[in-house]
Amino acid sequence: MDINFSAEDLAFRDEVRDFFTTEFDASIAAELSGAQGTDYKGAIVAWQKKLHAKGWIAPGWPKEYGGTDWSSTQKFIYETERGLAGIPDVVPFGLKMVAPVIYTFGNEEQKARFLPRILESEDWWCQGYSEPGAGSDLAALNTTADYAGDNYIVNGRKIWTTFAQYADWIFCLVRTSKGMRKQQGISFLLIDMNTPGITVKPIVTIDGKHSLNEVLFEDVKVPTDNLIGEQDKGWTYAKALLAHERTGMAEVADSTRMLNSLKQRASVEVNGGNAMIDDPIFQMRLSDIEMELMALEYTELRVFASMAAGGMPGPESSLLKIKGTEISQSIHELQLQLASFYGGALPENLNADELGHDFAFEARGKYMYGRAATIYGGSNEVQRNVIAKAVLGL
Amino acid sequence: MNFDFTEEQTMIKDSVSRFVRDEYDFDTRRTIVESDEGISRKFWSMFAELGWLSVPFAEEYGGFGGTVEDIAAVMEELGKGIVVEPYASTVVVFGGLLAASDNSALKAEVIPSIIDGSCMGSLASTEAQSRYEMSDVATTATASDGGYKINGEKTVVANGGTANKFIVTARHAGDQFDRAGISLFLVDASAPGVEVKSYKMMDGQSAATVTFKDVMVPASQLLNAAGEGMDLIDQVMPQILMGLSAEALGIMSTLNTATVEYTKVRQQFDTPISSFQVLQHRMVDTFMACEQTKSMLYRGLCQAGEDDSAALLKTVHALKATVARYGRLIGEEAIQIHGGIGMTDELNIGHFVKRLMMINVTFGDGDYHQKKFNQLSYSA
Numbered sequence: 001m002d003i004n005f006s007a008e009d010l011a012f013r014d015e016v017r018d019f020f021t022t023e024f025d026a027s028i029a030a031e032l033s034g035a036q037g038t039d040y041k042g043a044i045v046a047w048q049k050k051l052h053a054k055g056w057i058a059p060g061w062p063k064e065y066g067g068t069d070w071s072s073t074q075k076f077i078y079e080t081e082r083g084l085a086g087i088p089d090v091v092p093f094g095l096k097m098v099a100p101v102i103y104t105f106g107n108e109e110q111k112a113r114f115l116p117r118i119l120e121s122e123d124w125w126c127q128g129y130s131e132p133g134a135g136s137d138l139a140a141l142n143t144t145a146d147y148a149g150d151n152y153i154v155n156g157r158k159i160w161t162t163f164a165q166y167a168d169w170i171f172c173l174v175r176t177s178k179g180m181r182k183q184q185g186i187s188f189l190l191i192d193m194n195t196p197g198i199t200v201k202p203i204v205t206i207d208g209k210h211s212l213n214e215v216l217f218e219d220v221k222v223p224t225d226n227l228i229g230e231q232d233k234g235w236t237y238a239k240a241l242l243a244h245e246r247t248g249m250a251e252v253a254d255s256t257r258m259l260n261s262l263k264q265r266a267s268v269e270v271n272g273g274n275a276m277i278d279d280p281i282f283q284m285r286l287s288d289i290e291m292e293l294m295a296l297e298y299t300e301l302r303v304f305a306s307m308a309a310g311g312m313p314g315p316e317s318s319l320l321k322i323k324g325t326e327i328s329q330s331i332h333e334l335q336l337q338l339a340s341f342y343g344g345a346l347p348e349n350l351n352a353d354e355l356g357h358d359f360a361f362e363a364r365g366k367y368m369y370g371r372a373a374t375i376y377g378g379s380n381e382v383q384r385n386v387i388a389k390a391v392l393g394l
Numbered sequence: 395m396n397f398d399f400t401e402e403q404t405m406i407k408d409s410v411s412r413f414v415r416d417e418y419d420f421d422t423r424r425t426i427v428e429s430d431e432g433i434s435r436k437f438w439s440m441f442a443e444l445g446w447l448s449v450p451f452a453e454e455y456g457g458f459g460g461t462v463e464d465i466a467a468v469m470e471e472l473g474k475g476i477v478v479e480p481y482a483s484t485v486v487v488f489g490g491l492l493a494a495s496d497n498s499a500l501k502a503e504v505i506p507s508i509i510d511g512s513c514m515g516s517l518a519s520t521e522a523q524s525r526y527e528m529s530d531v532a533t534t535a536t537a538s539d540g541g542y543k544i545n546g547e548k549t550v551v552a553n554g555g556t557a558n559k560f561i562v563t564a565r566h567a568g569d570q571f572d573r574a575g576i577s578l579f580l581v582d583a584s585a586p587g588v589e590v591k592s593y594k595m596m597d598g599q600s601a602a603t604v605t606f607k608d609v610m611v612p613a614s615q616l617l618n619a620a621g622e623g624m625d626l627i628d629q630v631m632p633q634i635l636m637g638l639s640a641e642a643l644g645i646m647s648t649l650n651t652a653t654v655e656y657t658k659v660r661q662q663f664d665t666p667i668s669s670f671q672v673l674q675h676r677m678v679d680t681f682m683a684c685e686q687t688k689s690m691l692y693r694g695l696c697q698a699g700e701d702d703s704a705a706l707l708k709t710v711h712a713l714k715a716t717v718a719r720y721g722r723l724i725g726e727e728a729i730q731i732h733g734g735i736g737m738t739d740e741l742n743i744g745h746f747v748k749r750l751m752m753i754n755v756t757f758g759d760g761d762y763h764q765k766k767f768n769q770l771s772y773s774a
Contacts, residue, residue, distance in 0.1 A: 001463060001695045003395050073395075263772070283768040290771065291690075291712040291764075298689035298696075305395045316689075319682040381675070388674035392654050392681060 003301055005073065013077045020085045023050055032088060033362075034209060036347065041124070041166045048090055048121040057119055058095055065103050065111070066119045072308045083253025091163070094118040094125035097241055098171040101188065105229040105237045114169075114190070128158040128172035128191070128215060129238070136382045138173070139182045139235065143217060145174035145189055152176070152189065152227070154197075154220040160376075164200045164213035167193050177232050188234035190226040197221070207368035208346070250300045250324035255293055258331045262286070262338065265359055269338055276338060285337075289330050296323050315391040322380050322387075325373040332363075332370040339363040397692055399467055407467040409444055414475030420742045426478060427598040433479045433556060442511030447485055450633075451493055455505040462633045462698045466640035466691065473644025476742075476749045478598045480514055480553035486637040487552070488515030490630045491561050491578065495617035500580060504559065516557040518548040518581075518604050519627075526758040528563070529573045529624055533606065535564035541612040542566065544579065544587075547605045552756075554602020555592025558583055562606065567621055578623040580615045581606070597752040598745060632710045635757060636694050642717045642753045643691055645746050646684045649728040652743060653677060656732055673731060680727050683720035690716045704770070711767040718760025721750040 005013070024047070031043030051057040059075050061067030070078065082089070090096070099118050102110055117123045134141040143156025154174060164170065170191050177185035191198070197220035203212040229237055263286065266277035276282050303317040336343050339360040352358040374380040388394040399407060417437070426434045441447050449464050451457025458464065465486055472481055489508050492501060492515075507513035524530040533546025544564050551560070560581045568575030583590060587609035592602040618626050654677055657668035667673055690713045697706040725747035729736040736743050754760065 001397050001399075001692060002699055003696050005395065277772050280765075280768070283772050284764065286772065287712075287715075287764055287768050291716055291767065292686065294693060294709065294712055295686040295690040295716060298693040299685060301395065302397050302689060302692065305397050308395065315681075316685045319685055323682060323686065384675045384678040385671070387678045387681065388671075392674070392677055394654065394657070394668045394674050394677065 005077070009073050009077060012074055013081060016078055016081045017085075019054060019056075020081060020087055023054075024085065024087050029086070034365075035361075041163075044088070044091060045121045045124075047088075051090065052119055052121065057090065057121075058099070060096060061099065062103065065099075065115050072304065076304050076308075080253045083251060084257055086254075086257055091124070093127050093162070093167075093171075094121075094123060094169075097127060098125050098169075098190070101171070101228060101237050101241050104240065105188070109225070110190075110228070123168045124163070124166045126161050126164045126167035126170045126193075126215075128161060128170045130160045131157055132159050136379050138238075139186070141173055141175060141186065143172065143174045145176050145187060145222065147176065147224075147231075150224055151221045152224060154189070154191065154217045154222055156217050158215040158217075159213075160203075161200075161213045161215050162211055164193070164215050165202065165210070169193060170215065171228075173234055173238055176234075183235045185232050186234040186238070187231050188228040188237045189222055190228065191217075191220065191222050192226075195220050195222065205369060206371070207365045209365070209369070250296055250320035251328060252293065252297045252300050252324070255324070255328050255331060256297070258328070258335075259286075259290060259293060261359075262331060262335050265335075266338055269357070285334055289327060289334065292323070292330075293327050296320075296327060299323070315387075318383070318387045318391055321377065322383050325380060328373055329370055332367040335359070335363040336367040343367075399463065403464055403467045406446070406449070406464065407471055410446065410468050410471035411474070413440075413444075414471060414477065418475040418477060420745075423476065423478065423598070423745075427594075431556060432594065432598070432600045433553075438479050438514075439511050441479065441481070442509065446481070447511060448509040450485065450489055451505050451509060455501060456509050457493075457505065462636050463695050465633065465637045466695060469637045469640040470644040473641035473749075474648045476598070476645065476746055480516070480556065480599070482637060482641065483516045483552040484508065484514045484557075487517045487630075487634050488557075488559070488561055490633055490637075491517065491617060491626060492580075494626060494630050495578075497614075497617055499614065500617065504580065513558050514553060514556050515559045515561065516551055516553045517563075518551045518554070518560040519563040520548060520550055522547065522549050526762045527571070528627055529576060530571050531563050531565045531576050532570055533562065533564045535566040535577055535579065535611075537566065538610070541610055541615075542577075542579065544581065544606040544609040544611060547603065549603045550595075550601045551604050552601055553599065554590055554604050555600050557602075560588075560604060561617065563623055563627075564606075573624045575621050576623040577620045578617040578626060579611045580617065581609060581611055585609055585611075595752060597749040599749075599752070631757065632694070632698065632706055635710045635714050636691060636698070638753050638756060639687070639691050639694075639713050639717045642721050642750055643684070643687055645750050645753075646687060646721060646724045649724050649743065649746050649750075650677070650680050650684055653680070653728045653731050660733075667731075676727055676731065680724045683723050687713075687716050687720050708767060708770050711763040711770065714758060714763040715760045715767060718754045718763070721754055725750050 028043055028047055031038045032040060034040055048057060056068060058066055059068045059070050059078055063069040095118060099115060102114050129138060131141050131143060145152035145154045170193055172189045172191055173186050174189050175185055176187040197218040199216040201214040202210045203214060204210050205212055263277060267275050269276045299316050300320060303313045307313055339357060342355055342357040342360040343364045345355055347361045352361060445458060446468055448458045449460040449468060453459045492504060504513060519528055521532055535542040535544050544562060560583060562579045562581050563576055564579060565576050587607040589605040590602050592600055595601050657673055658666050660667050694709045694713050697709055728743050729747060732743055735741055
């Protein structure tokens, strides 16, 4: 057993590292922080355009549509380096979610119309799946699309729509036929956000920020050209996409970086004059997380190694999302514990320097928003149902 | 990158696996445990013939020339049968220390007898007060007639009753807790002044209190230079801990499989209890616990092949702590989900759990190793 990379792969790693070091500077990181007065959308789009110029914007896509043609090892190295460098992932809705559906199930006209603009970050996409009555039970969705000649007429409500306020397009699951099994009669529809009848209502989350929205559709006319694949077959396409969403969610590199930063802070933060990292109980809490992460790193490597060898990932792949999110949440918890009551202060009319603990705002925000990690992408309870059925045969 | 066992390792793994499946069912094991010696000499000879006893030894002594990966491969399969024959104490611990020592005369004399099955051995290091600190040694070795005279008492020495030879930790310099001044001596169980009182342990294995009263040992029986015994123990300990953890992994996966299968056949409220979501989620948690333990073991096996002993040491401490935590989770869940039948001595479940419990307290429990991990990771 070994985890050695080939000389070519190591050279690739150096190239990725170099690129990230030279191109991703502190000013981009500051703009992406979401702090007051920053321009998240402008900054992430600018960064994505840099990645596109380098040819690295869509490692997961087939070469013919603008992918990188990287080996699975190279993709793994790229993701690891990105996480370790603290660089945010690309906004997934266009590049990682709708694009694979378009190039897999869409027609030639749709590919030519949408894929280049996704690669160039010209269109911002959002995901219209969840509804007030359809969360983990996604197939219970009620938004309707009635066929009317050249158009569908869409009525209903989508919810928890991340960054709908920035979006040019939304991909939706809509009900086109009734009276059959609830997974049937669903269609996959692309909708221009500027169409009359669409209203976006902000939802402020418990971290005090606005990234989620409710999207209302009132007699929205959508050209039938915007239907992906066949009518009533949308569930099949969506399931393929969900499988895509659920891989690569262990985020080991990101958690490793966060944990290192937490240790760094714990050596500066004091109680009674003693560094928190020297406190034996705090050390136990740290190592509870660190040991779990050390194991998860190798679980991820095991999954990756079997895929690189051309096989299917083994049953261990199914735990990546659950363990990955549990670990990232436990890091957030300990970070907020370290921030103590300083972390309760809000940044409205206070800056971090005045507070004396510059990580405290972020610690609170990360903890609060981080609760979502075990809810989205198939809640961890749903994930356990999936493992029980698919792996344990229960 | 590669996480597969080699063809050779797979062959030996399969051979142990076949033995456990075809020859070592639970009733056979029970008969062995209840016998006078508590082990099967017949099976031990078979282990020798199949080459299992030669795994960690160099080819110049007739060994297989294996690595810790080979040891782990064998131990995992032995765990699946909770095999009570003293493979860990003789081959992995006693043999491992001997193989790493620089006393070639001693190695040439003893290793072939381990390989052919005629010598069982054990490390006699633990004392009534020592708990997990290997360097807490009150047993003394005083220079005498060009050799050493050993006095002291070792308690709960694994397989002490059947061992022909002991490797004894004894102090000839320094205070009770000093690392320096401890030597490792090879001592015959039949040497004058050695007294062995054997007893059964809860995992079906046996242990002994071994008393040394003015036992004369020539200097030629020193494993390494006098006073440097702890260095040798530290050198071999990662391999020992990975071997025991591999055995634990075999037990954990067996318990999980047995529990899942049981829920599919056990009917309550007119339905198999496997249909209850509360049980499904708990079995998913034990499945994940087992996979994470396996990953941590593989991390250690990969690092053992690299030249970074600091990283390896952190990993083996984390591994033993993980085995403790998840071993307990899996053991307790197996009993709970089996319900009343899980409480019975008749079913094998409790016996697997008791072996896991003993592995936990062998060479440091979870808290001991987590504290060591913390010292390596967070102390300035």
